[in-house]
Amino acid sequence: MKHITIVLLFALIAGATLSGKTSEVYGPEPSLANVAYGPHEKHVLDVWKAESSQPTPVAIYxxxxxxxxxxxxxxxxxxxxxxxxxxxxxxxxISYRLLKDAKEVEPFVKAPMEDAARALQFVRSKAGEWNLDKDRVGLSGVSAGGCTALWLAYHDELAEPQSNDPIARESTRVSCVVVDQAQTSLDPKQVRQWITKASYGAHAFNRKDLDELLENREEVLPWINAYSPYALLTPDDPPTVLSYGAKVMFPDHSEHPFAKVHSAAYGVGLKQRCDELGVPCEMIKAKKRRGQAFTALSDHLIELLK
Structure with a gap:
Protein backbone atom coordinates (compact mmCIF):
# COMPACT_ATOMS: atom_id res chain seq x y z
CA MET A 1 0.00 0.00 0.00
CA LYS A 2 1.39 3.34 -1.00
CA HIS A 3 1.77 5.91 1.76
CA ILE A 4 0.67 9.55 1.86
CA THR A 5 2.06 11.54 -1.06
CA ILE A 6 1.86 15.28 -1.30
CA VAL A 7 3.07 17.13 -4.32
CA LEU A 8 3.75 20.84 -3.98
CA LEU A 9 4.90 23.09 -6.81
CA PHE A 10 5.77 26.77 -6.37
CA ALA A 11 6.95 29.71 -8.47
CA LEU A 12 10.23 29.93 -10.40
CA ILE A 13 11.60 32.80 -12.45
CA ALA A 14 10.77 32.03 -16.10
CA GLY A 15 13.32 29.74 -17.67
CA ALA A 16 15.43 29.49 -14.52
CA THR A 17 15.27 25.71 -14.29
CA LEU A 18 16.63 25.35 -17.80
CA SER A 19 19.46 27.86 -17.49
CA GLY A 20 21.92 25.56 -15.78
CA LYS A 21 22.64 28.31 -13.26
CA THR A 22 22.91 27.45 -9.60
CA SER A 23 20.47 28.89 -7.07
CA GLU A 24 21.66 31.34 -4.48
CA VAL A 25 22.82 29.50 -1.39
CA TYR A 26 21.24 30.09 2.00
CA GLY A 27 20.96 28.30 5.31
CA PRO A 28 23.35 26.10 7.24
CA GLU A 29 26.20 24.01 5.90
CA PRO A 30 25.39 20.29 5.61
CA SER A 31 26.36 17.87 8.36
CA LEU A 32 27.78 15.55 5.70
CA ALA A 33 28.79 16.68 2.20
CA ASN A 34 29.31 14.73 -1.03
CA VAL A 35 28.43 11.33 0.42
CA ALA A 36 28.65 8.76 -2.39
CA TYR A 37 25.53 6.65 -2.98
CA GLY A 38 26.75 5.03 -6.21
CA PRO A 39 29.75 4.60 -8.52
CA HIS A 40 29.36 7.68 -10.75
CA GLU A 41 30.89 11.03 -9.76
CA LYS A 42 27.39 12.55 -9.81
CA HIS A 43 26.13 9.92 -7.36
CA VAL A 44 26.62 12.14 -4.33
CA LEU A 45 24.37 13.71 -1.73
CA ASP A 46 24.48 16.20 1.13
CA VAL A 47 22.91 15.54 4.52
CA TRP A 48 21.64 17.91 7.19
CA LYS A 49 20.99 15.89 10.35
CA ALA A 50 18.38 17.29 12.72
CA GLU A 51 19.28 17.11 16.38
CA SER A 52 16.89 14.74 18.14
CA SER A 53 16.91 11.96 20.71
CA GLN A 54 14.44 10.09 18.49
CA PRO A 55 14.74 9.07 14.82
CA THR A 56 13.75 12.01 12.64
CA PRO A 57 11.70 12.24 9.45
CA VAL A 58 13.78 13.07 6.38
CA ALA A 59 13.07 15.23 3.33
CA ILE A 60 14.95 14.33 0.14
CA TYR A 61 15.36 17.09 -2.46
CA ILE A 94 20.99 14.62 -4.19
CA SER A 95 22.84 15.03 -7.46
CA TYR A 96 22.34 12.55 -10.29
CA ARG A 97 23.55 11.77 -13.79
CA LEU A 98 22.66 14.40 -16.41
CA LEU A 99 22.22 14.02 -20.15
CA LYS A 100 25.92 14.65 -20.75
CA ASP A 101 26.77 11.93 -18.21
CA ALA A 102 24.48 9.25 -19.62
CA LYS A 103 24.20 9.77 -23.38
CA GLU A 104 24.19 6.03 -24.04
CA VAL A 105 21.28 5.32 -21.67
CA GLU A 106 17.94 4.55 -23.34
CA PRO A 107 15.73 6.24 -22.60
CA PHE A 108 17.87 8.98 -21.14
CA VAL A 109 15.36 9.77 -18.38
CA LYS A 110 16.02 6.32 -16.94
CA ALA A 111 19.39 7.55 -15.60
CA PRO A 112 18.23 10.41 -13.35
CA MET A 113 15.06 8.63 -12.26
CA GLU A 114 16.75 5.40 -11.29
CA ASP A 115 19.56 7.38 -9.65
CA ALA A 116 16.95 9.09 -7.47
CA ALA A 117 15.47 5.72 -6.52
CA ARG A 118 18.92 4.42 -5.57
CA ALA A 119 19.62 7.55 -3.53
CA LEU A 120 16.35 7.07 -1.64
CA GLN A 121 17.22 3.46 -0.87
CA PHE A 122 20.73 4.48 0.20
CA VAL A 123 19.34 7.07 2.61
CA ARG A 124 17.03 4.46 4.12
CA SER A 125 19.99 2.10 4.51
CA LYS A 126 21.66 4.80 6.64
CA ALA A 127 18.65 5.28 8.91
CA GLY A 128 20.35 3.79 11.98
CA GLU A 129 23.63 5.64 11.48
CA TRP A 130 21.96 9.00 10.71
CA ASN A 131 19.08 8.69 13.23
CA LEU A 132 16.35 8.69 10.56
CA ASP A 133 12.80 7.33 10.65
CA LYS A 134 12.41 5.05 7.62
CA ASP A 135 8.63 5.36 7.80
CA ARG A 136 8.61 9.14 7.42
CA VAL A 137 10.44 9.99 4.22
CA GLY A 138 9.34 12.85 1.98
CA LEU A 139 10.43 13.84 -1.52
CA SER A 140 10.69 17.34 -2.94
CA GLY A 141 11.95 18.69 -6.22
CA VAL A 142 11.94 21.43 -8.82
CA SER A 143 10.81 21.15 -12.47
CA ALA A 144 12.50 18.02 -13.88
CA GLY A 145 13.42 17.12 -10.30
CA GLY A 146 9.74 17.42 -9.46
CA CYS A 147 8.88 15.14 -12.38
CA THR A 148 11.40 12.63 -11.04
CA ALA A 149 9.97 12.93 -7.54
CA LEU A 150 6.44 12.30 -8.87
CA TRP A 151 7.64 9.29 -10.84
CA LEU A 152 9.29 7.84 -7.77
CA ALA A 153 6.33 8.60 -5.50
CA TYR A 154 3.77 7.09 -7.89
CA HIS A 155 5.87 4.10 -8.88
CA ASP A 156 5.16 0.69 -7.41
CA GLU A 157 7.66 -0.61 -4.88
CA LEU A 158 11.12 -0.98 -6.42
CA ALA A 159 12.75 -2.85 -3.54
CA GLU A 160 14.26 -6.24 -4.33
CA PRO A 161 13.83 -8.25 -1.10
CA GLN A 162 15.97 -11.15 -2.34
CA SER A 163 18.85 -9.02 -3.59
CA ASN A 164 22.38 -9.62 -2.34
CA ASP A 165 22.73 -5.84 -2.20
CA PRO A 166 21.33 -4.58 1.12
CA ILE A 167 20.64 -1.15 -0.36
CA ALA A 168 18.51 -2.65 -3.14
CA ARG A 169 16.40 -4.35 -0.47
CA GLU A 170 15.29 -0.98 0.94
CA SER A 171 11.82 0.39 0.13
CA THR A 172 11.20 3.17 -2.38
CA ARG A 173 7.78 4.13 -1.00
CA VAL A 174 7.52 7.58 0.58
CA SER A 175 5.34 9.44 3.04
CA CYS A 176 5.04 12.62 0.98
CA VAL A 177 6.37 14.28 -2.15
CA VAL A 178 6.69 18.05 -2.46
CA VAL A 179 7.70 19.31 -5.91
CA ASP A 180 7.98 22.60 -7.77
CA GLN A 181 6.41 23.09 -11.20
CA ALA A 182 6.85 19.49 -12.18
CA GLN A 183 6.08 18.23 -15.64
CA THR A 184 3.38 15.75 -14.68
CA SER A 185 3.25 13.93 -18.03
CA LEU A 186 5.90 13.00 -20.59
CA ASP A 187 3.36 11.84 -23.19
CA PRO A 188 3.67 14.31 -26.13
CA LYS A 189 0.09 13.69 -27.31
CA GLN A 190 -1.33 14.39 -23.88
CA VAL A 191 0.93 17.35 -23.20
CA ARG A 192 0.05 19.02 -26.52
CA GLN A 193 -3.64 18.64 -25.65
CA TRP A 194 -3.00 20.45 -22.37
CA ILE A 195 -0.38 22.94 -23.62
CA THR A 196 -0.66 23.56 -27.35
CA LYS A 197 2.76 25.21 -27.65
CA ALA A 198 4.56 22.81 -25.31
CA SER A 199 8.21 22.25 -26.17
CA TYR A 200 9.48 20.16 -23.27
CA GLY A 201 10.20 16.47 -22.86
CA ALA A 202 11.66 15.06 -26.07
CA HIS A 203 15.15 14.75 -24.60
CA ALA A 204 13.76 12.44 -21.91
CA PHE A 205 13.29 9.83 -24.65
CA ASN A 206 16.38 10.59 -26.75
CA ARG A 207 14.50 12.66 -29.38
CA LYS A 208 15.48 16.11 -30.67
CA ASP A 209 12.13 17.91 -30.21
CA LEU A 210 8.52 17.35 -29.21
CA ASP A 211 7.32 17.18 -32.83
CA GLU A 212 9.67 14.27 -33.51
CA LEU A 213 8.62 12.59 -30.27
CA LEU A 214 4.96 13.00 -31.19
CA GLU A 215 5.58 11.55 -34.65
CA ASN A 216 7.29 8.53 -33.08
CA ARG A 217 4.98 8.23 -30.08
CA GLU A 218 3.90 4.64 -30.69
CA GLU A 219 7.52 3.55 -30.88
CA VAL A 220 8.34 5.08 -27.50
CA LEU A 221 4.99 4.36 -25.82
CA PRO A 222 6.50 1.64 -23.57
CA TRP A 223 8.96 4.24 -22.29
CA ILE A 224 6.18 6.77 -21.75
CA ASN A 225 4.19 4.23 -19.75
CA ALA A 226 7.26 3.42 -17.67
CA TYR A 227 8.54 6.94 -16.94
CA SER A 228 5.65 9.41 -17.21
CA PRO A 229 4.26 10.19 -13.73
CA TYR A 230 0.69 10.54 -15.05
CA ALA A 231 0.83 7.03 -16.51
CA LEU A 232 1.77 5.57 -13.11
CA LEU A 233 -1.03 7.19 -11.10
CA THR A 234 -3.44 4.62 -9.60
CA PRO A 235 -6.42 4.80 -7.21
CA ASP A 236 -4.31 3.73 -4.22
CA ASP A 237 -1.93 6.65 -4.68
CA PRO A 238 -1.85 9.24 -1.93
CA PRO A 239 -2.95 12.91 -1.96
CA THR A 240 -1.25 15.41 -4.22
CA VAL A 241 -0.87 19.16 -3.82
CA LEU A 242 0.15 21.15 -6.92
CA SER A 243 1.32 24.77 -6.93
CA TYR A 244 2.36 26.83 -9.96
CA GLY A 245 3.41 30.45 -10.26
CA ALA A 246 1.87 30.85 -13.72
CA LYS A 247 -1.72 31.84 -14.45
CA VAL A 248 -3.96 28.78 -14.67
CA MET A 249 -5.29 28.19 -18.20
CA PHE A 250 -6.55 24.84 -19.48
CA PRO A 251 -5.85 24.17 -22.20
CA ASP A 252 -2.99 26.63 -22.28
CA HIS A 253 -2.43 28.32 -25.67
CA SER A 254 0.21 30.75 -24.45
CA GLU A 255 3.23 31.54 -26.62
CA HIS A 256 5.30 32.49 -23.57
CA PRO A 257 8.49 30.39 -23.21
CA PHE A 258 7.72 29.81 -19.54
CA ALA A 259 4.33 28.30 -20.36
CA LYS A 260 5.88 25.93 -22.88
CA VAL A 261 7.86 24.31 -20.08
CA HIS A 262 6.16 25.11 -16.75
CA SER A 263 2.51 25.72 -17.56
CA ALA A 264 0.03 25.29 -14.72
CA ALA A 265 -1.92 23.12 -17.18
CA TYR A 266 0.44 20.31 -16.14
CA GLY A 267 -1.14 20.58 -12.72
CA VAL A 268 -4.72 20.82 -13.99
CA GLY A 269 -4.26 17.73 -16.14
CA LEU A 270 -2.93 15.69 -13.26
CA LYS A 271 -5.60 16.98 -10.88
CA GLN A 272 -8.35 15.91 -13.27
CA ARG A 273 -6.91 12.40 -13.33
CA CYS A 274 -6.57 12.37 -9.55
CA ASP A 275 -10.23 13.39 -9.24
CA GLU A 276 -11.28 10.61 -11.62
CA LEU A 277 -9.39 8.03 -9.56
CA GLY A 278 -10.45 9.40 -6.19
CA VAL A 279 -6.95 10.52 -5.28
CA PRO A 280 -7.15 13.75 -3.22
CA CYS A 281 -5.50 16.56 -5.15
CA GLU A 282 -5.23 20.29 -4.49
CA MET A 283 -3.70 23.07 -6.58
CA ILE A 284 -2.21 26.09 -4.86
CA LYS A 285 -0.10 29.09 -5.78
CA ALA A 286 2.73 29.94 -3.39
CA LYS A 287 5.35 32.65 -3.75
CA LYS A 288 6.00 33.69 -0.17
CA ARG A 289 9.59 33.71 1.04
CA ARG A 290 10.92 33.45 4.58
CA GLY A 291 14.29 35.13 4.76
CA GLN A 292 15.85 34.11 1.46
CA ALA A 293 14.38 30.62 1.13
CA PHE A 294 11.01 29.63 -0.33
CA THR A 295 8.58 28.48 2.33
CA ALA A 296 6.09 26.39 0.36
CA LEU A 297 8.10 23.20 0.11
CA SER A 298 9.39 23.36 3.65
CA ASP A 299 6.09 24.31 5.29
CA HIS A 300 4.24 21.45 3.66
CA LEU A 301 7.00 18.98 4.41
CA ILE A 302 6.90 20.00 8.06
CA GLU A 303 3.13 19.66 8.18
CA LEU A 304 3.10 16.24 6.53
CA LEU A 305 6.17 14.66 8.06
CA LYS A 306 5.41 15.76 11.60
Missing part, protein backbone atom coordinates in the same frame (compact mmCIF):
# COMPACT_ATOMS: atom_id res chain seq x y z
CA UNK A 62 15.83 16.43 -6.22
CA UNK A 63 17.07 19.42 -8.22
CA UNK A 64 15.66 20.70 -11.52
CA UNK A 65 17.41 21.78 -14.69
CA UNK A 66 15.71 19.68 -17.40
CA UNK A 67 18.02 16.79 -16.42
CA UNK A 68 20.69 18.80 -18.24
CA UNK A 69 22.17 21.03 -15.56
CA UNK A 70 22.22 22.24 -11.96
CA UNK A 71 23.00 20.10 -8.91
CA UNK A 72 22.18 19.39 -5.29
CA UNK A 73 23.21 22.83 -4.05
CA UNK A 74 19.85 24.07 -5.35
CA UNK A 75 18.22 22.71 -2.21
CA UNK A 76 19.76 25.62 -0.33
CA UNK A 77 17.86 28.11 -2.48
CA UNK A 78 14.54 26.28 -2.65
CA UNK A 79 14.16 24.81 0.83
CA UNK A 80 14.10 26.58 4.16
CA UNK A 81 16.50 24.01 5.53
CA UNK A 82 16.82 25.69 8.93
CA UNK A 83 13.04 25.60 9.39
CA UNK A 84 13.06 21.88 8.63
CA UNK A 85 15.90 21.26 11.08
CA UNK A 86 14.12 23.32 13.75
CA UNK A 87 11.10 21.05 13.23
CA UNK A 88 13.43 18.07 13.78
CA UNK A 89 13.29 16.96 10.15
CA UNK A 90 16.56 15.95 8.52
CA UNK A 91 17.27 16.96 4.93
CA UNK A 92 19.08 15.25 2.05
CA UNK A 93 19.88 16.85 -1.33
Missing amino acids: IHGGAWRGRDKIDARGWLDIQALLDAKISVVA
